[in-house]
Amino acid sequence: MFESLVPENIATLTAYPPGKPLEELERELGITGAIKLASNENPLGPSPLALKAIHTHLASLNRYPDSGAYYLKARLSRHLGIRSEQLILGNGSDEILELIVRTFLQPGEEVLSFAPSFLMYGILTQGAGGIFRPLPLKDFRVDLPALIQALTPCSKIIILNNPNNPTGTAFYRTEWEDFLKALPPGVIVVLDEAYIDFVKSPEVPSGLEYLDEQLPLIGLRTFSKAYGLAGLRVGYGYGPSELLDYLNRMRQPFNVNSLAQVAARSALDDQDFLQRTRQLVWDGLAYLGQELDRLGIAYLPTHANFLLIRIDRDSQEFYQRMLREGVIIRAMSSYNLPEYIRVNAGLPEENSRFLQAFKKVMGFTV
Numbered sequence: 001m002f003e004s005l006v007p008e009n010i011a012t013l014t015a016y017p018p019g020k021p022l023e024e025l026e027r028e029l030g031i032t033g034a035i036k037l038a039s040n041e042n043p044l045g046p047s048p049l050a051l052k053a054i055h056t057h058l059a060s061l062n063r064y065p066d067s068g069a070y071y072l073k074a075r076l077s078r079h080l081g082i083r084s085e086q087l088i089l090g091n092g093s094d095e096i097l098e099l100i101v102r103t104f105l106q107p108g109e110e111v112l113s114f115a116p117s118f119l120m121y122g123i124l125t126q127g128a129g130g131i132f133r134p135l136p137l138k139d140f141r142v143d144l145p146a147l148i149q150a151l152t153p154c155s156k157i158i159i160l161n162n163p164n165n166p167t168g169t170a171f172y173r174t175e176w177e178d179f180l181k182a183l184p185p186g187v188i189v190v191l192d193e194a195y196i197d198f199v200k201s202p203e204v205p206s207g208l209e210y211l212d213e214q215l216p217l218i219g220l221r222t223f224s225k226a227y228g229l230a231g232l233r234v235g236y237g238y239g240p241s242e243l244l245d246y247l248n249r250m251r252q253p254f255n256v257n258s259l260a261q262v263a264a265r266s267a268l269d270d271q272d273f274l275q276r277t278r279q280l281v282w283d284g285l286a287y288l289g290q291e292l293d294r295l296g297i298a299y300l301p302t303h304a305n306f307l308l309i310r311i312d313r314d315s316q317e318f319y320q321r322m323l324r325e326g327v328i329i330r331a332m333s334s335y336n337l338p339e340y341i342r343v344n345a346g347l348p349e350e351n352s353r354f355l356q357a358f359k360k361v362m363g364f365t366v
């Protein structure tokens with residue numbers, strides 16, 4: 001009825017596929033104790049220090065948040081060894097990505113990225129009226145030389161995800177440095193490092209080392225994964241202060257709520273929790289990998305907190321059957337990988353639960 005009111009770029013958008021809430025699955029199946037390994041969340045919960053800070057802050061909820069996030073920025077700037085002006089905070093790092101495309105893209109300009117990668121890149125670009133041009137991964141890896149070749153005069157922003165969701169693959173320091181050398185002026189590089197905290201290999205570069213007031217590079221990080229604060233929505237970007245100043249002009253003054261601000265500060269102080277999280281994830285991935293090897297199931301080696309697993313059958317149907325076992329995973333059909341699933345490392349008992357259900361649904365008898 002209202003089609004004529006809607007711009008073409010909005011009418012043709014596909015919404016981000018929502019994950020199924022645990023409570024809803026349990027209600028539908030009439031069960032308890034279902035597990036969710038679908039959204040790469042922290043299985044340990046939030047950091048206890050962050051929870052304590054939230055409790056302490058509850059009585060001040062009548063106040064607006066600090067619009068400049070002074071204390072969180074100061075804490076982050078100390079943590080990262082950069083200036084406060086080189087930081088911007090968002091209601092999740094997704095919001096910063098949205099600010100970037102809305103601030104810098106003009107009609108007819110394009111965003112180059114890769115596919116399969118995070119679905120929000122295409123959605124936000126199209127929503128901002130830009131052209132989203134994802135290149136194919138090569139052997140499931142980001143192909144930086146191909147990206148340089150693909151640049152046109154319309155290319156304005158490059159979005160890279162390292163490690164990449166949903167493959168877990170990463171590009172290495174030499175590839176990255178060659179790419180930076182070949183990069184022409186006039187292109188902004190966004191480096192989404194949502195999974196950087198899980199990286200073990202020193203060969204995977206941290207964008208932070210390349211922060212430079214002369215280089216149009218914006219790094220994005222989040223408290224949603226390793227720091228266990230996905231529900232509060234807080235992430236940050238780092239980059240040249242001049243570029244971030246433009247983003248700041250577009251930003252809503254109270255975009256990061258006050259509980260998120262105090263929780264993120266305390267989460268940064270809780271390095272013990274971060275270390276426990278990383279160890280749990282690494283142990284969990286090793287266990288899952290070893291069991292999948294035993295079953296002869298193919299999966300990609302990962303630098304993140306999840307595995308992309310090849311199941312050689314329809315992933316939607318597989319997902320539905322896993323649901324009936326009380327296990328929520330991510331079917332990769334919306335990522336154009338119809339015969340793959342993505343599963344994040346959980347608690348030890350969740351990992352075994354997953355494997356038990358996996359074997360049953362795959363028809364293994366062992």
Ligand SMILES: *Cc1c(COP(=O)(O)O)cnc(C)c1O
Binds near residue numbers: 040092095118165225
């Ligand atoms: C989870 C994730 C994020 C984090 O988004 P938030 O908005 O900070 O929760 C960003 N990028 C990728 C690729 C992710 O998988």
